[in-house]
Amino acid sequence: MDDERKKNSEDKNSGVQSIEAGLSVAHVYAEKLEKYNYKKKQRARKLHKHMAEDRAVQKSESNPQSKARQRAQIKKETQRKVQNRSSKEAANQFGDISRKFVDKAEDLTGKFAEYLAEHFEEWSVVFVVLVLILVIGALFSSCGSALTGTSHVGVATSYTSDDDDIYAVEDDYREMEEALQEIIDNVEDVHPGYDEYQYYLDNIGHNPYQLAAVLTVLYEQYKGSVVRATLTEIFERQYYLSFNSVTETRTDDDTGIQYEYKILKVTLVNRTLDNVIRGLGLSADQMARYEVLLETYGNKRYLFEDDIYSIVEPGRYGEYDVPPEALTNTRFSNMIREAEKYLGYPYVWGGSKPSTSFDCSGFVCWVINHSNNGWNVGRTTANGLLGRCTRVSASEAQPGDLIFFKGTYDVKGASHVGIYVGDGMMLHCGNPIQYTSINSNYWRKHFYTYGRINA
The missing domain is CATH 3.90.1720.10 (endopeptidase domain like (from Nostoc punctiforme))
Structure with a gap:
C-alpha cells in the first residue's frame, strides 16, 4: 500500500513538473523577445551613427546633386525619428504581447493543474503530458501568428531596400531617359537633309514610387547591379522611338514645277511605367503588394516628395470659379x-x-x-x-x-x-x-x- 502511494506521489510530481516546464518555456520565450528588442535598439544606434557620418561627408560636397541629397537626408532624418517613435511603440506592444502570453499560460496551466489534482488518478501521465504539450503549442501558435502578422504588415507596406540603393537605381533609370531625350534633341544633326521634321512625342518620365514598388516586389532588398537587366527590360517596354521617312511630291505655286519634299516623322510613345508593370505577368499576390506599396509610398514618402508628378496634390481640385x-x-x-x-x-x-x-x-x-x-x-x-x-x-x-x-x-x-x-x-x-x-x-x-x- 505504501509503495502504491509512493508511486502515485511520484506520478503527481511528474505531472506538476510537466506544467512547470510549460511555464518555463513561456518565460524563456518572453526573455527572447526582450533580447530581440534590445538588439533592435542597438541596430538603431548604429544606424544613427552612420547617418551622422553620411551627413558629415555630404556637407563637404558642393555640387547641386549633393545639395539635393542633403535636403533629402534631412527629410529622411525627420522621417526616421517618426519611425523610431513608432518602433518604440511597437516594441512596447511586443512586450505587452509577451507578458500577456506568459500571464495567459500561467493562468491556464494553473487552472489545468487544479483540474488535474482532482482527476489525476483517472488519467495516465503520458496522456496528461500530451494534452499539456498541445495546450502550450496552441498558445505559441496563436501568439506567434499575431507577432508574425504584425511584422508582416510592416514589411508588406514598406520598401525594404536602403534609401541609397533606391536613389542609385532611380538615377540609373533617369540616365536612360536622359540618353533618350538626347537622341531626340539631336535628330536633325544625326539625320540631316530633310525639308521638315515632324515630332509626335509623349513626355519622357516616370513615377519613381512605381519603379521602387515593382523592384521591391520582385527583389525585396535590391541593388543596381542586381536589377540592371530588369531596368533595361522595363525601359524598352515603356518607350518606343521610331523614325518614318516620307517623300511627298509637291508643286511650286509660282512656277508650277514639281519637286520632292522630304519629311522625317519622329514618334515617341511612352506606354507609361504603370502599364508596363501591369503587363509583366506578376502574380495576384505580387500585384496586391505593388498596389499597397503605391498607397503607402513604401512608408518612405520623403524619398521623392519634390516630384510633382508622383505625389497626389491635396485639396479640392474643382473649388475655383473662373471670373x-x-x-x-x-x-x-x-x-x-x-x-x-x-x-x-x-x-x-x-x-x-x-x-x-x-x-x-x-x-x-x-x-x-x-x-x-x-x-x-x-x-x-x-x-x-x-x-x-x-x-x-x-x-x-x-x-x-x-x-x-x-x-x-x-x-x-x-x-x-x-x-x-x-x-x-x-x-x-x-x-x-x-x-x-x-x-x-x-x-x-x-x-x-x-x-x-x-x-
Missing part, C-alpha cells in the same frame, strides 16, 4: 468648357486622351484640339507647345494663354504647361487635373514664360 468677365471671350470659354470635363483625372505619364487620362502636355493638347476653336496642335510636349505659341509678358497675359514652367524634371526648355485662367490661377494636369495658384513658392521658382496660341 465671369473672362468667360465673355468665346475662345477661352470653349477651352474651359472642354477642360473642366476632366477635373480630378489623375496624372498619367504619356497620357493624351480621356480613356488613358493625361499628362500635362497631353491634357493641354487635347483641350486645344477639342475646344471647337479651329485649332490643332497635334500631340506634342510642353516645349513643343511653346513652339506653337507667341511669347507674351506677364503683364500681357490673358485668360486662355498657356503658362510654361521649366526644371520640374530634367528636360531642356519647358517641362510643364498649364492653361492660364487669370487672377493668378491656372488649370493644369498636376496630380490630379485641377485649378492651382501660380503664386506658390514652387511655381514661382519654376516659372518660364507665357505663350499665346498661334494654331
Whole structure:
C-alpha cells in the first residue's frame, strides 16, 4: 500500500513538473523577445551613427546633386525619428504581447493543474503530458501568428531596400531617359537633309514610387547591379522611338514645277511605367503588394516628395470659379468648357486622351484640339507647345494663354504647361487635373514664360 502511494506521489510530481516546464518555456520565450528588442535598439544606434557620418561627408560636397541629397537626408532624418517613435511603440506592444502570453499560460496551466489534482488518478501521465504539450503549442501558435502578422504588415507596406540603393537605381533609370531625350534633341544633326521634321512625342518620365514598388516586389532588398537587366527590360517596354521617312511630291505655286519634299516623322510613345508593370505577368499576390506599396509610398514618402508628378496634390481640385468677365471671350470659354470635363483625372505619364487620362502636355493638347476653336496642335510636349505659341509678358497675359514652367524634371526648355485662367490661377494636369495658384513658392521658382496660341 505504501509503495502504491509512493508511486502515485511520484506520478503527481511528474505531472506538476510537466506544467512547470510549460511555464518555463513561456518565460524563456518572453526573455527572447526582450533580447530581440534590445538588439533592435542597438541596430538603431548604429544606424544613427552612420547617418551622422553620411551627413558629415555630404556637407563637404558642393555640387547641386549633393545639395539635393542633403535636403533629402534631412527629410529622411525627420522621417526616421517618426519611425523610431513608432518602433518604440511597437516594441512596447511586443512586450505587452509577451507578458500577456506568459500571464495567459500561467493562468491556464494553473487552472489545468487544479483540474488535474482532482482527476489525476483517472488519467495516465503520458496522456496528461500530451494534452499539456498541445495546450502550450496552441498558445505559441496563436501568439506567434499575431507577432508574425504584425511584422508582416510592416514589411508588406514598406520598401525594404536602403534609401541609397533606391536613389542609385532611380538615377540609373533617369540616365536612360536622359540618353533618350538626347537622341531626340539631336535628330536633325544625326539625320540631316530633310525639308521638315515632324515630332509626335509623349513626355519622357516616370513615377519613381512605381519603379521602387515593382523592384521591391520582385527583389525585396535590391541593388543596381542586381536589377540592371530588369531596368533595361522595363525601359524598352515603356518607350518606343521610331523614325518614318516620307517623300511627298509637291508643286511650286509660282512656277508650277514639281519637286520632292522630304519629311522625317519622329514618334515617341511612352506606354507609361504603370502599364508596363501591369503587363509583366506578376502574380495576384505580387500585384496586391505593388498596389499597397503605391498607397503607402513604401512608408518612405520623403524619398521623392519634390516630384510633382508622383505625389497626389491635396485639396479640392474643382473649388475655383473662373471670373465671369473672362468667360465673355468665346475662345477661352470653349477651352474651359472642354477642360473642366476632366477635373480630378489623375496624372498619367504619356497620357493624351480621356480613356488613358493625361499628362500635362497631353491634357493641354487635347483641350486645344477639342475646344471647337479651329485649332490643332497635334500631340506634342510642353516645349513643343511653346513652339506653337507667341511669347507674351506677364503683364500681357490673358485668360486662355498657356503658362510654361521649366526644371520640374530634367528636360531642356519647358517641362510643364498649364492653361492660364487669370487672377493668378491656372488649370493644369498636376496630380490630379485641377485649378492651382501660380503664386506658390514652387511655381514661382519654376516659372518660364507665357505663350499665346498661334494654331
